[in-house]
Amino acid sequence: xxxxxxxxxxxxxxxxxxxxxxxxxxxxxxxxxxxxxxxxxxxxxxxxxxxxxxxxxxxxxxxxxxxxxxxxxxxxxxxxxxxxxxxxxxxxxxxxxxxxxxxxxxxxxxxxxxxxxxxxxxxxxxxxxxxxxxxxxxxxxxxxxxxxxxxxxxxxxxxxxxxxxxxxxxxxxxxxxxxxxxxxxxxxxxxxxxxxxxxxxxxxxxxxxxxxxxxxxxxxxxxxxxxxxxxxxxxxxxxxxxxxxxxxxxxxxxxxxxxxxxxxxxxxxxxxxxxxxxxxxxxxxxxxxxxxxxxxxxxxxxxxxxxxxxxxxxxxxxxxxxxxxxxxxxxx
Amino acid sequence: xxxxxxxxxxxxxxxxxxxxxxxxxxxxxxxxxxxxxxxxxxxxxxxxxxxxxxxxxxxxxxxxxxxxxxxxxxxxxxxxxxxxxxxxxxxxxxxxxxxxxxxxxxxxxxxxxxxxxxxxxxxxxxxxxxxxxxxxxxxxxxxxxxxxxxxxxxxxxxxxxxxxxxxxxxxxxxxxxxxxxxxxxxxxxxxxxxxxxxxxxxxxxxxxxxxxxxxxxxxxxxxxxxxxxxxxxxxxxxxxxxxxxxxxxxxxxxxxxxxxxxxxxxxxxxxxxxxxxxxxxxxxxxxxxxxxxxxxxxxxxxxxxxxxxxxxxxxxxxxxxxxxxxxxxxxx
DNA sequence: CTGAAAGCGCTAACAC
DNA sequence: GTGTTAGCGCTTTCAG
Numbered sequence: 001x002x003x004x005x006x007x008x009x010x011x012x013x014x015x016x017x018x019x020x021x022x023x024x025x026x027x028x029x030x031x032x033x034x035x036x037x038x039x040x041x042x043x044x045x046x047x048x049x050x051x052x053x054x055x056x057x058x059x060x061x062x063x064x065x066x067x068x069x070x071x072x073x074x075x076x077x078x079x080x081x082x083x084x085x086x087x088x089x090x091x092x093x094x095x096x097x098x099x100x101x102x103x104x105x106x107x108x109x110x111x112x113x114x115x116x117x118x119x120x121x122x123x124x125x126x127x128x129x130x131x132x133x134x135x136x137x138x139x140x141x142x143x144x145x146x147x148x149x150x151x152x153x154x155x156x157x158x159x160x161x162x163x164x165x166x167x168x169x170x171x172x173x174x175x176x177x178x179x180x181x182x183x184x185x186x187x188x189x190x191x192x193x194x195x196x197x198x199x200x201x202x203x204x205x206x207x208x209x210x211x212x213x214x215x216x217x218x219x220x221x222x223x224x225x226x227x228x229x230x231x232x233x234x235x236x237x238x239x240x241x242x243x244x245x246x247x248x249x250x251x252x253x254x255x256x257x258x259x260x261x262x263x264x265x266x267x268x269x270x271x272x273x274x275x276x277x278x279x280x281x282x283x284x285x286x287x288x289x290x291x292x293x294x295x296x297x298x299x300x301x302x303x304x305x306x307x308x309x310x311x312x313x314x315x316x317x318x319x320x321x322x323x324x325x326x327x328x329x330x331x332x
Numbered sequence: 333x334x335x336x337x338x339x340x341x342x343x344x345x346x347x348x349x350x351x352x353x354x355x356x357x358x359x360x361x362x363x364x365x366x367x368x369x370x371x372x373x374x375x376x377x378x379x380x381x382x383x384x385x386x387x388x389x390x391x392x393x394x395x396x397x398x399x400x401x402x403x404x405x406x407x408x409x410x411x412x413x414x415x416x417x418x419x420x421x422x423x424x425x426x427x428x429x430x431x432x433x434x435x436x437x438x439x440x441x442x443x444x445x446x447x448x449x450x451x452x453x454x455x456x457x458x459x460x461x462x463x464x465x466x467x468x469x470x471x472x473x474x475x476x477x478x479x480x481x482x483x484x485x486x487x488x489x490x491x492x493x494x495x496x497x498x499x500x501x502x503x504x505x506x507x508x509x510x511x512x513x514x515x516x517x518x519x520x521x522x523x524x525x526x527x528x529x530x531x532x533x534x535x536x537x538x539x540x541x542x543x544x545x546x547x548x549x550x551x552x553x554x555x556x557x558x559x560x561x562x563x564x565x566x567x568x569x570x571x572x573x574x575x576x577x578x579x580x581x582x583x584x585x586x587x588x589x590x591x592x593x594x595x596x597x598x599x600x601x602x603x604x605x606x607x608x609x610x611x612x613x614x615x616x617x618x619x620x621x622x623x624x625x626x627x628x629x630x631x632x633x634x635x636x637x638x639x640x641x642x643x644x645x646x647x648x649x650x651x652x653x654x655x656x657x658x659x660x661x662x663x664x
Numbered sequence: 665c666t667g668a669a670a671g672c673g674c675t676a677a678c679a680c
Numbered sequence: 681g682t683g684t685t686a687g688c689g690c691t692t693t694c695a696g
Contacts, residue, residue, distance in 0.1 A: 018665085049688085055690070056692075057690080069412065080403035092428065094425065094426055097415050097419075116382060139334065278611070284591065284616070337674060348675095355674095380673090384673030384688090387675090388675040388676080389688085668695085674687105675686100679683085
């Protein structure tokens with residue numbers, strides 16, 4: 001049996017209330033008493049039981065994080081931002097992978113809530129009706145990180161993907177391109193369907209360029225799929241001269257497709273993408289990209305959550321973070 | 333106030349013990365009663381409080397995971413393996429980043445233990461005396477994943493990095509190389525110092541080749557540092573003809589250094605490395621590599637932990653997983 | 665500044 | 681099959 005607050009109290013000849021006070025840094029303890037208690041704690045090797053504390057105080061100092069897949073560097077980086085701020089505010093994190101499956105997401109949310117997390121950060125492709133309903137029953141704050149909260153009043157932290165996509169495509173257009181392919185991630189993902197694609201089309205329209213259906217290539221967001229999609233691009237009736245990729249992994253897939261067949265970038269094709277990983281800089285030519293502040297997305301989400309958990313009034317619960325564009329060798 | 337087991341009991345006209353039984357799937361409940369209780373649970377939206385349960389049962393069904401840095405794909409991949417098996421056995425995961433700082437590691441361990449985790453998976457570069465001492469006080473099983481447990485009797489799951497390194501270097505030697513540089517991660521990391529470097533030297537010795545101090549290049553394990561280290565390699569008195577890199581990120585750094593100066597791989601230099609990420613396949617030329625089964629390392633660690641938590645007798649608590657070599661374009 | 669006492673919501677004997 | 685009754689280890693009034 002582990003040593004409890006009661007053991008310490010007996011050893012120190014005080015009540016457990018006093019021990020509790022010193023453990024919790026309550027100032028209403030005579031220094032001498034505090035010292036005595038601290039010694040006993042040390043001597044007995046007392047370790048406060050956070051579960052008991054959680055039950056009594058109704059606060060667990062842990063927050064839930066539901067993420068599609070932690071092995072994807074996009075989410076890993078974001079999670080690190082969350083974790084660092086969590087640490088700063090002395091929260092632990094319960095981390096679960098949903099694989100974006102709606103039923104799994106609901107299970108996990110239910111599960112985390114049962115574990116009495118003080119708050120929750122949720123990431124996904126889109127919000128199913130079930131998850132919205134489940135979230136509505138939650139009695140703790142929930143923040144959506146890098147996830148569109150459309151039609152909900154949930155707090156969110158994002159970048160303006162549409163504007164970023166617009167800017168990326170605009171860059172290509174300014175470089176003289178008229179036939180630009182958009183190699184996208186899955187349309188099931190709100191950010192792809194509602195933001196990146198829309199920004200792409202807006203840039204085209206604004207420049208008076210036609211939106212060609214065949215120029216929209218959907219991938220499953222993997223390198224390998226993108227690599228294979230090059231064959232599709234190559235066979236296009238109308239020959240494109242530039243590529244706007246949804247992220248760098250996709251971009252590198254296409255890039256390698258292009259180069260493995262003897263074409264070159266940026267001479268034959270210019271390429272621009274969203275940067276999520278080191279890949280953008282590690283390939284040759286290095287990719288011109290929209291830099292997504294993943295770490296910050298996580299950090300700001302967690303910071304927002306701490307405010308919410310703390311009952312602070314937050315002026316705007318829909319935060320938009322800045323991004324920037326870095327021009328490298330894949331564009332002229 | 334959330335609805336409790338007591339509310340359900342009252343509503344269903346049974347005792348809280350009965351409600352507890354149906355919630356926990358205990359068979360000793362008449363089907364009719366079960367049905368009635370289930371309905372009330374549904375109607376009231378009852379969600380069992382895992383904290384109270386944890387306090388009463390002394391089991392939290394959560395395990396701690398202490399990882400150097402989840403944003404590194406090495407650990408992210410490994411953690412996914414852990415998480416999947418954890419899910420399978422209905423455990424949650426508390427995930428914390430240590431940044432490999434010994435004091436932080438001790439704090440975290442203490443913290444997780446305080447949260448009453450049922451078990452713990454630990455990853456680090458090496459085990460400090462403090463962490464060993466702290467681990468000794470733990471009353472729950474701890475598994476080291478991808479971390480050398482040298483001189484401890486802690487359960488571990490690893491691959492044979494020394495043998496793998498030996499094999500990689502042997503491949504280079506077999507290809508006719510006599511001057512092979514080892515671009516390593518930090519020596520502070522046991523796996524680098526005690527395994528990869530040793531395997532490298534063993535292969536050299538066995539082939540009657542000299543071990544040249546200057547041919548050992550230490551990096552901080554980042555792409556950028558490795559990229560810069562190329563300048564060092566280039567200026568070497570004795571000119572090497574092959575590179576053995578500690579991982580693919582390093583390898584790509586060196587590779588880009590080589591290629592950005594107009595040399596080529598594998599013609600001028602052959603390169604081999606340990607593969608941790610997609611990078612190995614995404615660069616050109618693709619890298620010949622030792623494939624490290626990161627996901628499995630995590631999965632097997634967690635599986636082992638479940639056995640330990642379950643009090644099962646485990647024949648061998650030091651598991652060595654197989655790896656394999658994949659020959660690609662960076663070697664001839 | 666310190667102590668006593670009442671829970672927090674649930675599990676786990678132990679009765680019936 | 682079902683109910684009763686102790687706790688689990690701590691926080692938190694409320695007294696003093």
